[in-house]
Amino acid sequence: MVHASPSLPEPRPELDGTAAAAWITWLPQPLPPLQAPVEDGPAPLAGLRFAVKDNIDVAGLPTTAACPAFGHVATEDAGVVRRLRRAGALVAGKTNLDQFACGLNGTRSPYGAVPNAFDPAYVSGGSSSGSAFAVATGEVDFALGTDTAGSGRVPAGLNNIVGLKPSRGLLSAHGVVPAAQSVDCVSILARTVELAARVLCAAMGPDPRDPYSRELTLAPAHWPASFRFGVPSLRAFFGDTQAEAAFDLAIERLQALGGTPVEIDYTPLAEAAALLYDSALVAERYAAVRPFFDAHEAAVIEPVRTILAQGRAYDAAQHVEAQTRLRALGQRAAAMWTQIDVLAVPTAPTHCTIADMRADPVAHNSRMGVYTNFVNLLDYAALSVPSSLRPDGLPFGITLIGPCGSDLALAVLGQRYHHATGLPLGATGEPMPVPLPLPQAPAAATVQVAVVGAHLSGMPLNGQLTARGARLVASTRTAPQYRLFALPGTTPPKPGMVRTAPGEGAAIAVEVWDMPLDRYGSFVALIPAPLGIGTLTLEDGSAVQGFLCEPLALAGAQDISHHGGWRAYIRSLAA
Template sequence: MTRLDTPLTASASTGPLAGLRFAAKDNIDAAGVPTTAACPEFAYVPTEHATVVGRLLDAGAALVGKTNLDQFACGLNGSRSPYGAVPNSFDARYVSGGSSSGSAYVVATGECDFALGTDTAGSGRVPAGLNNIVGLKPSKGLIPAYGVVPAAQSVDCVSILARTVSVAVQVLEAALGYDPRDPYSRDLTLATTPFPATFRFGVPAQLEFFGDELARAAFDEAIVRLTKLGGAPVPVDYTPLAEAASLLYESALVAERYAAVRPYFDAHAETVIEPVRSILAAGKQYDAAQVYQAQHKLRALGQQAAAMWQDIDVLCVPTAPTHCTLDAMAREPVQRNRELGQYTNFVNLLDYAALSVPASIRPDGLPFGITLIGGAGSDWQLADLGQRFHHDTGLTQGATGVALPAPRQIPALAPSPATHLPLVVVGAHLTGLPLNSQLTERGAVLAQRTATAPRYRLYALPGTVPPKPGLQRVDADGAAIEVEVWQVPLAAVGSFLALVPAPLALGSVELADGRWEHGFVCEGHALAAARDITALGGWRAYVATL
């Protein structure tokens, strides 16, 4: 990373991203900072920020540097740069993945809180998977690409690399939105309902790991984990996806790569390193008719692939099928790079959204990640499922060794049984009372202020710190007691309940409208010496008397 002498910030230091430091891949403009696209002779100094950079600065984040990449974002391995290869953050003998190599490395090592990458064929996902971090590849056009050096403009996406899904979601919230200066920007309506509690996830019927049995075992483990989270694996025919992926570099579609830098390349091809030069030059051999033929073939493959969505809610693939050493990449730069893109190239071509999340650390100490893929507009749904999966792994963040924080609710998603447990609280966990932070720090949200059915009595338990109540259902002389219903993310339920001491326990509470929800009740033996405070109507009223 090239660090800025003084981080770039907006005039105001407040906003939803205040306090977060980020880096931008060096094909994304920041006013006054050279953009090189990893080609020194191509470098220029922009006079305005890329749309995404400006929005993040306005949201309070600070830009601390620009990161290395595969030249002109043409590669999936991180070694195609005159500034040097970016090593894997876990083992420097291996590639980092690319082309957003530097962005992945600085996030994985904790140098930044998040980083911007780009993703045309997997450049924001492969390095995430190889470095134990999150790579959010949004729906095409969701984040404007104005001010980004194009790779293949019609399928380019700005991507987000972070150590947690929740941070990536915060960044996406600040960055998304239509910008007419980007010809491919669009105003998308995103799904706000989570995937079902019992969801169906597609798994390629034809899997290829290029002899890497540790990767195969890691993917098998990931399938088991997704199943534990409520999923049912469904084999899908990977053939149309693989054929679509091949078109990006093995058809006239590669002409878009050449078109992206045509004026510079035609004049200065000798300054472009191999194999990037050969890839771009290949785009010169096609005519317009061949481009249309390739587009028609892509559309036909997209129609074939669309059939799988009738049987699945989400597709799950390995982010990368294997790791590769820097030495092996140097010996076979095209073949080994192609292997890394086995499960990525088709996503943008077919207008899908994707999220790479860490899955495990292999026995050899290298990370393994999976990618969850959905249709355009499924970004929040993928984030929710991806966060549940990531936190269930118990992995630490990137290469830092720092434990994952508590998961956070995806704000745009309505809580559902697939994602949240409704929990009735009656005492110190009420809004504004001493233990409420145990809920909020886990991403729980207040759903309702209400009362129980008139069949309960409330007691103040002696000797508890802070003071706690005991709620007991009775057959006669009951009353309605003030309560709140909180939606607790499923991934956080276990850690929350671990904080609840005896004699309190999780039971079922009848509410005023006749619903039964999980909530805190008290073991009967603890009420013998407790003070009956039912007449006050609730714990908040009792606390006011102390």
């Protein structure tokens, strides 16, 4: 059964009414995969069934964006759907959503409100509501959603599943009805991090038909045993004490996994989030469907109609001002990556019943985005993972946020965290499986950099390495031909290392980090005089890039070479 034209969903005798609300187009016999070239090797997603949010095109099926008057039958697959079908996956149907992906709750659809998979009185979260319900209940193996302000993460957190929000431009958005095109992402919902990461690797790649697609080099799928995680200074749970206690438990679990919590100033993130709807940036939502909306405004339901209509009120100059304001906030927010390796926030700060959401749809919906709205605006990657089941039986999830390109690194930490919870998979009751190896991104060109002082693990500037996807590969020493000095008047305190004549130096402790080559230039640009990058010789005779100091800057500096390294010198000061 395929709907010949966009319409209300037909009855599904094999499911009750609440489950049927998750679907707009249901296919008892899924669409087969597309034939992949033989040289592509075994299909990585062979036999897996997936659902597609109904603002993403599937050839031969209607695309409605939950607005029947807008509906049309797609003539070709969206770029991301085509990649997944070539990887062996089968399309099971099209899922319900908040109309035009405008909402975080799952009730803004003429096809019905999608219920929470654990309690049908509560919202599913949105706008990828149907996709989340279908995954949580085991109807499909994974699903595609979209995520502009949290639409792929909030429903994941509220339904005890994984929501992977890729770096912007990593997955093609060609064939996706835009919400705010410059920040839209196709998202992945699954019951395990491993499957979400496998789907990501099968689906990613540049697409010239998508104006915002880009070729990104991902950081390796690696996470250190010790790390620093940011927690927001803003704790907004709107009186939901169960959610607040669940987040405290999440912080304790991250600590047990080797993390050290660091409170970060949430102000620039919150101000950036507010721009999405409270500034001229909302005009992009109107522009996304402008021809249809201007001709058929009455066909759009409330409060979506009001949200889109307010985009008409802004002029081009105001949009430029909002973009400039956003860039300034991004500069302020970037400082946190020098202090932390990952940011951890509640995926959603509270649960809400469908009745309460309908009674006050704007205020309750706004609460859902407190910890999600800023992520795409500031070009970060994010992964929502299940964290716990509250005393009332409702799920609580956390989101791990990292710099652009950290998608697979986040997956490593996310998988560790998810398996540490011992939770069942979604709402299926199935136990957590044994963790499977995560896929690696295609190998990218890298450069090895030796650091000697403030960039060492745990030191104040280490975040400049981790934010660029650098990975610690060795703790070693230089050849015995260097001298190390404590430079006066530097903030944070830094050493300077110089090469000496043979027989006059010492072996100095260093760490060697492997950094993506395309991020090396931005790292070098941060290095202040009198420091610079040169070629260092290590004790095994190999050569790497590393920190050196201009000799003229050593006047008045203390020679600390006898300590053998910066860490030993810092310990001597404490002693």
